[in-house]
Amino acid sequence: MKFCPRCGSIMLLQHKNKGKVLKCLKCGYEEKNIGGENEVKVQPRKDKSKILVIDKDIEMKIYPKINITCPRCGYHEAYYELRQMRSADEPSTRFYTCVRCKFRWKEDE
Template identity: 40%
Template sequence: MEFCDECGSMMKTDDGVWVCGNCGYEKPRDAANESHMTSTAAREDSEIVDMSDVDDAEIGPTTTVKCPECGHDKARYEMKQIRSADESETRFFTCVECGHKWREDDH
């Protein structure tokens, strides 16, 4: 992963250069430096996981929270770190009644 020297955004490769999608800054790629980077390319042996036969109780814990769609008071939840490590995790909810999904951020 490479970050922009100008604005700090994550850069993407375009042939022989790194390009910032935010400000357009470009810099040449360095093969020696990139040899230490980890690739996030999809694995060829990965497959889709069929969750249709999984009992709702096995998917995750539930909590008491009001669904903004149907008003039901119970939802499954999971926590994920989607921002920088020094910020709190984001809670993702799925209503057990209607299946509506939403998220709640700590600020």
């Protein structure tokens, strides 16, 4: 794994002009892949344990509902959650997800 010398982000191996380069997706810095320490090796996963995938529809059902109009589809009901996005002395932000179209929007309190 190599980190960008400019911004510190992880650099990814990309194919370019019949060669390989390491590129930072954040700032665009590129470096030729000389091999050795930058060589990418793919190993098959030995752990065959299952990965849990959570269905978004099931996940949303744990949130309370409120009567509010969706700005996208006009439906009258949405799930909501409160999150503290700013400092503790600031009010929390309310996130809504439309029950029908799953559109997500926020409202600062």
